[in-house]
Amino acid sequence: MNPWSSSKEAAAGLCSRFGGWRLLGPGLLWTTVFCLLPMVVVLAVSLATRGTYGGVVWEFSLDNYRDLLHPLYGRIFGQSLLLAGMTTGMCLALGFPLAYYIARLPPRRQALWLIFIMIPFWTNFLVRTYAWIFILRTEGLLNTVLMQLQLISTPLDLLYSNQAVLLGLVYGYLPFMVLPLYAAIERIDPALIEAAWDLYADRWSLFRRVLIPLTKPGIIAGCVLVFIPSLGAYLTPDLLGGARSMMVGNLIQHEYLVARDWPLGSALSILLMLIVMGSLLWYFNAQSPQIRERGEQ
Amino acid sequence: MPVSRGLVRFLGFVAIAVLLWNGCDRGRETNQQGGAGAMVTLHYFTWSDYVSPELIHEFEQAHGARVVVDTFSSNEELLAKLQGGASGYDVAVPSDFMVSIMAAQGMLAELDSAALPNLKALEPHLQHPAFDPTHRYAVPYLWGTVGIGYDSTVVTPPPDSWDILWDKRYRGRISMLNDQREVFGAVLRSMGQSMNTTDPTVIEAAKHKLIAQKPLVKTYASEHYDQLLASGDVVLAQGWGGQVARAMRDRPSIRYVVPKEGGTIWADCLVVLRTSPNKALAMQFINFLIDARVAARTSERLLFAASNREARAWISRDILENPAVYPPAELIPRMEWMGDVGKVMRTYDRAWTELKMQ
Amino acid sequence: MRGQGIWLQSISGLGIAFLYLPIIVLVVFSFNASRLSATWQGFSWHWYGVLWHDEALLAAAANSLWVAVLSTSLVVLLGVPAAMGLERLRGRGRQALETIFLLPLVLPEVMMGVALLLFFVMIHWPLSLATVVVGHAAFNLPVVIVMVRARLQKLDPRLEEAASDLGASAWQTFYRVTWPLVRPAVLGAALLAFTISLDDFIVTFFVAGPGATTLPLKVYSMIKSGLSPEINALSSVLVLASMGLVGLSLMFQRR
Numbered sequence: 001m002n003p004w005s006s007s008k009e010a011a012a013g014l015c016s017r018f019g020g021w022r023l024l025g026p027g028l029l030w031t032t033v034f035c036l037l038p039m040v041v042v043l044a045v046s047l048a049t050r051g052t053y054g055g056v057v058w059e060f061s062l063d064n065y066r067d068l069l070h071p072l073y074g075r076i077f078g079q080s081l082l083l084a085g086m087t088t089g090m091c092l093a094l095g096f097p098l099a100y101y102i103a104r105l106p107p108r109r110q111a112l113w114l115i116f117i118m119i120p121f122w123t124n125f126l127v128r129t130y131a132w133i134f135i136l137r138t139e140g141l142l143n144t145v146l147m148q149l150q151l152i153s154t155p156l157d158l159l160y161s162n163q164a165v166l167l168g169l170v171y172g173y174l175p176f177m178v179l180p181l182y183a184a185i186e187r188i189d190p191a192l193i194e195a196a197w198d199l200y201a202d203r204w205s206l207f208r209r210v211l212i213p214l215t216k217p218g219i220i221a222g223c224v225l226v227f228i229p230s231l232g233a234y235l236t237p238d239l240l241g242g243a244r245s246m247m248v249g250n251l252i253q254h255e256y257l258v259a260r261d262w263p264l265g266s267a268l269s270i271l272l273m274l275i276v277m278g279s280l281l282w283y284f285n286a287q288s289p290q291i292r293e294r295g296e297q
Numbered sequence: 298m299p300v301s302r303g304l305v306r307f308l309g310f311v312a313i314a315v316l317l318w319n320g321c322d323r324g325r326e327t328n329q330q331g332g333a334g335a336m337v338t339l340h341y342f343t344w345s346d347y348v349s350p351e352l353i354h355e356f357e358q359a360h361g362a363r364v365v366v367d368t369f370s371s372n373e374e375l376l377a378k379l380q381g382g383a384s385g386y387d388v389a390v391p392s393d394f395m396v397s398i399m400a401a402q403g404m405l406a407e408l409d410s411a412a413l414p415n416l417k418a419l420e421p422h423l424q425h426p427a428f429d430p431t432h433r434y435a436v437p438y439l440w441g442t443v444g445i446g447y448d449s450t451v452v453t454p455p456p457d458s459w460d461i462l463w464d465k466r467y468r469g470r471i472s473m474l475n476d477q478r479e480v481f482g483a484v485l486r487s488m489g490q491s492m493n494t495t496d497p498t499v500i501e502a503a504k505h506k507l508i509a510q511k512p513l514v515k516t517y518a519s520e521h522y523d524q525l526l527a528s529g530d531v532v533l534a535q536g537w538g539g540q541v542a543r544a545m546r547d548r549p550s551i552r553y554v555v556p557k558e559g560g561t562i563w564a565d566c567l568v569v570l571r572t573s574p575n576k577a578l579a580m581q582f583i584n585f586l587i588d589a590r591v592a593a594r595t596s597e598r599l600l601f602a603a604s605n606r607e608a609r610a611w612i613s614r615d616i617l618e619n620p621a622v623y624p625p626a627e628l629i630p631r632m633e634w635m636g637d638v639g640k641v642m643r644t645y646d647r648a649w650t651e652l653k654m655q
Numbered sequence: 656m657r658g659q660g661i662w663l664q665s666i667s668g669l670g671i672a673f674l675y676l677p678i679i680v681l682v683v684f685s686f687n688a689s690r691l692s693a694t695w696q697g698f699s700w701h702w703y704g705v706l707w708h709d710e711a712l713l714a715a716a717a718n719s720l721w722v723a724v725l726s727t728s729l730v731v732l733l734g735v736p737a738a739m740g741l742e743r744l745r746g747r748g749r750q751a752l753e754t755i756f757l758l759p760l761v762l763p764e765v766m767m768g769v770a771l772l773l774f775f776v777m778i779h780w781p782l783s784l785a786t787v788v789v790g791h792a793a794f795n796l797p798v799v800i801v802m803v804r805a806r807l808q809k810l811d812p813r814l815e816e817a818a819s820d821l822g823a824s825a826w827q828t829f830y831r832v833t834w835p836l837v838r839p840a841v842l843g844a845a846l847l848a849f850t851i852s853l854d855d856f857i858v859t860f861f862v863a864g865p866g867a868t869t870l871p872l873k874v875y876s877m878i879k880s881g882l883s884p885e886i887n888a889l890s891s892v893l894v895l896a897s898m899g900l901v902g903l904s905l906m907f908q909r910r
């Protein structure tokens with residue numbers, strides 16, 4: 001446990017004169033007003049009715065939630081879950097070896113590689129998405145190069161497809177996977193791996209029986225960090241999907257800013273939030289108490 | 298209690314900071330009364346890529362004002378933003394049918410025709426438009442038609458019907474507008490219906506026809522389809538004529554056709570919003586934009602037809618004679634204006650959502 | 656070490672290439688003289704000139720900087736005390752508060768945008784640049800809290816005790832002892848919040864009002880209205896800027 005919070009003497013610092021609540025107050029008020037209250041408004045609006053030209057009519061109804069049962073919405077959610085799941089899987093498949101590699105480098109070079117992973121994360125998301133448009137479109141870089149190498153005769157249709165969206169999502173969120181995985185792998189005692197090498201014959205068992213169990217919290221953290229934003233993604237499907245494919249984020253934006261059905265849009269947001277909260281709960285439950293303890297440090 | 302005092306002081310500080318910020322924001326707009334020295338800011342809410350910076354600059358110089366431009370990409374987005382409480386805009390550019398809706402919603406200020414001398418020179422068919430016959434709220438600005446832009450080297454013979462957009466040979470090489478009323482307009486005309494139909498069964502049938510078309514559609518785009526046409530990404534694009542004309546500059550084989558079933562005639566209009574803090578300046582701005590010379594320069598740049606008929610004198614021949622920009626006079630009776638469909642709008646909203654969700 | 660097999664190296668190399676190739680390609684082609692195509696037609700600074708003279712773009716950049724500076728100042732002022740307060744709380748209350756504070760971090764961005772939009776409509780606060788600042792401060796607060804707390808947890812509590820034993824007032828203790836120790840974390844957090852604010856599209860998209868077109872909104876509408884090498888040039892500038900920010904944050908963390 002953290003000695004600071006449990007020791008009575010700690011009360012000698014700022015907290016004696018500026019007790020916890022006074023320090024917390026402004027921030028708490030801010031979060032309450034500009035996060036909790038707005039969420040309550042969303043919940044309230046999701047139970048109201050839409051006006052003819054948009055806007056909200058305060059007549060209580062559960063119609064918006066009933067509308068969510070329409071198979072089309074189910075399909076959008078299903079498709080989004082699938083895309084987000086595939087994104088997570090691909091990030092994991094690509095991120096794990098990368099994180100493992102970095103974690104086993106000499107410390108100096110580890111830092112350098114980590115910076116390399118972080119720079120794209122700090123780079124504007126729109127710019128990173130735009131890069132793929134530039135590469136994938138019919139007269140884009142990839143087609144130009146392939147045609148010049150005479151590997152293809154007619155340009156490939158790459159942009160405006162679910163595959164392009166998937167690619168964009170993996171690209172956008174890969175750093176979210178690598179960083180927690182790295183943190184988990186780096187903690188493993190190299191001696192353990194050495195020992196495992198001696199005990200297990202092949203790489204696969206080493207991976208399955210040693211690495212995965214030891215890095216489980218990192219894997220779960222990475223998956224959650226990738227899954228949540230890709231589930232609610234708006235820009236990637238919009239720009240790389242060509243407004244043809246919709247994910248939940250686009251549907252919500254569409255209900256708000258195009259169809260102007262705020263109550264239905266609100267009900268959709270609430271459903272999205274429930275899914276996100278569900279996956280978070282699963283995350284916390286999946287972490288064993290002992291690991292949770294470690295995570296607190 | 299000392300506990301609350303510190304908190305109150307802090308919150309006071311935050312509140313003041315926010316108010317100051319908000320205040321100087323507002324201040325920039327409303328200090329018109331502040332006298333000669335104060336710079337007035339005019340907020341202009343318009344379509345993406347619908348302004349030329351030089352013209353804005355000239356207006357700023359002439360009137361000692363600052364013009365801040367924000368953009369939207371569909372009529373629905375404009376409406377949503379305004380309903381969403383974006384209340385500081387002075388001048389906006391809704392299309393015809395959206396003018397009726399916004400007027401019905403009480404969002405528009407009445408225009409002062411005395412302040413708009415250039416109103417006298419409107420094109421004949423724009424003088425008494427159905428959506429606002431007396432120009433109480435809206436002044437037509439740019440106008441044109443919606444048709445099909447196509448690459449004449451690929452699409453042969455030249456199409457003359459909306460049905461070409463359902464032709465499986467062009468699978469994946471078709472773009473449609475990302476605009477619910479226009480897309481439904483096209484399919485309704487191809488079915489021999491009015492694009493303003495309020496019959497739910499007809500709308501339903503139109504929806505199914507669009508869903509059947511969706512696998513052929515590469516993208517729903519209202520903005521960059523001119524580039525898609527020019528680059529060969531698509532060979533058929535439902536589009537606003539002027540934008541197709543822009544594609545012609547980069548790829549001369551692009552042609553424009555208004556299908557025989559007819560299509561939309563549209564006019565984007567200048568309106569002053571009811572909440573505008575600078576109505577007088579807003580009128581001057583509108584009058585400036587529809588001035589013959591200014592409108593002509595706008596037309597030359599955007600390749601949309603100017604509402605001011607005197608602007609024709611300043612526009613080059615090849616643009617005047619390009620049917621994508623200036624529809625031939627005999628075409629106009631075949632075209633249909635989009636109207637406010639009232640409560641049925643919701644049906645369209647729903648159908649459009651369903652199409653996009655497929 | 657045996658773990659660093661050749662396949663591991665090549666996968667990692669691929670991963671890094673995957674992360675960087677698109678960015679490098681953008682930067683390289685920002686110097687391409689051609690307007691439309693992706694074929695190389697000679698080196699040119701032309702698009703940077705265009706960028707420099709694009710007033711709407713510069714205005715959007717100015718808006719973005721304003722929003723980032725204001726919202727970051729706000730979250731630092733709110734977040735640092737909140738992190739310290741959280742650190743001092745014990746028991747159940749702390750966990751509940753943590754959940755509340757961290758909520759914006761896990762909310763889908765679209766949800767955050769929608770919620771703020773509805774809220775502003777309901778309280779009749781007209782959308783403007785100010786609402787954008789408030790929105791950014793709402794989702795950046797947990798960023799600061801998390802990063803500052805991580806640092807506070809590592810501090811030796813005896814330092815503060817010693818200071819007060821020696822007769823320092825609460826403010827003196829904070830100013831002379833705690834602050835120098837947490838300053839790197841605060842600066843790092845501020846930089847991260849700053850970057851996130853500069854980067855944000857969705858929340859801004861929902862709550863932006865008149866005159867509040869930020870750089871991402873502008874870039875979005877530029878991308879939507881078609882490709883132009885000007886966007887490549889702009890992207891290169893932004894990539895450079897973000898590298899600068901990473902460098903800065905590393906400098907702070909070193910100290």
